[in-house]
Amino acid sequence: MAPDRGGGGIPVAMQFDLFDDTQTSIIAAEDYPLFKDLVKSSNCKQCELHRGRRNIVIDRGTPTAKIMVIGEAPGEKEDSTGSAFVGRAGKLLDEILKAINLDTEKDVLIVNIVKCRPPGNRAPLREEVNACMPYLHKQIKLVQPHVIVLLGAVALKHMIPGKKGFSMADEAGNFFASSEYPGVHFMVLYHPAYLLYDPRKKKDMWEHVKRLETFLKETRLV
Numbered sequence: 392m393a394p395d396r397g398g399g400g401i402p403v404a405m406q407f408d409l410f411d412d413t414q415t416s417i418i419a420a421e422d423y424p425l426f427k428d429l430v431k432s433s434n435c436k437q438c439e440l441h442r443g444r445r446n447i448v449i450d451r452g453t454p455t456a457k458i459m460v461i462g463e464a465p466g467e468k469e470d471s472t473g474s475a476f477v478g479r480a481g482k483l484l485d486e487i488l489k490a491i492n493l494d495t496e497k498d499v500l501i502v503n504i505v506k507c508r509p510p511g512n513r514a515p516l517r518e519e520v521n522a523c524m525p526y527l528h529k530q531i532k533l534v535q536p537h538v539i540v541l542l543g544a545v546a547l548k549h550m551i552p553g554k555k556g557f558s559m560a561d562e563a564g565n566f567f568a569s570s571e572y573p574g575v576h577f578m579v580l581y582h583p584a585y586l587l588y589d590p591r592k593k594k595d596m597w598e599h600v601k602r603l604e605t606f607l608k609e610t611r612l613v
Contacts, residue, residue: 543582
């Protein structure tokens with residue numbers, strides 16, 4: 392039997408042991424609140440990141456939103472609170488989206504490639520991403536966003552594995568489609584943490600965000 396691809400070719404169960412009742416229940420969840428409750432209570436040990444985490448970080452925002460924002464991984468603040476993008480980068484993201492009249496609590500759902508904090512805030516390893524991607528695929532299936540904003544190179548390369556050897560300078564600010572996610576409009580933005588590291592990119596980021604605002608208005612998604 393082919394794996395459940397969650398609509399649009401998304402392999403939601405390919406990494407999980409289908410004989411694990413907990414993981415099977417998560418993938419079978421029929422609504423987002425149930426999915427979230429099951430993941431939080433699962434004490435997931437699918438990868439080594441579980442050894443150092445304090446909380447499994449599922450999201451922040453609303454699962455009925457038409458816009459999903461995907462980042463890299465939880466940081467220290469997220470790990471301690473259990474909520475995505477609540478540190479310095481998250482506050483900057485709030486300000487950026489507020490400038491185009493998007494409320495991060497009401498208008499978007501913010502998630503990450505992996506749900507547990509990597510040690511020292513390093514980028515997640517391939518095996519960690521592979522273990523966690525079924526959760527993200529399930530989130531996409533349940534939320535059915537019209538727009539997915541990818542924050543940074545890590546989110547882009549893991550969501551769209553076919554993109555190799557790319558430059559963020561070339562990708563940031565662009566829209567594209569993927570055959571794996573039919574009907575979804577993708578946009579790439581610099582990660583807010585990168586803007587904190589290099590404030591010179593804020594001007595470029597503003598131009599990119601204005602493109603997002605124009606697109607949302609033209610497609611009547613806001």
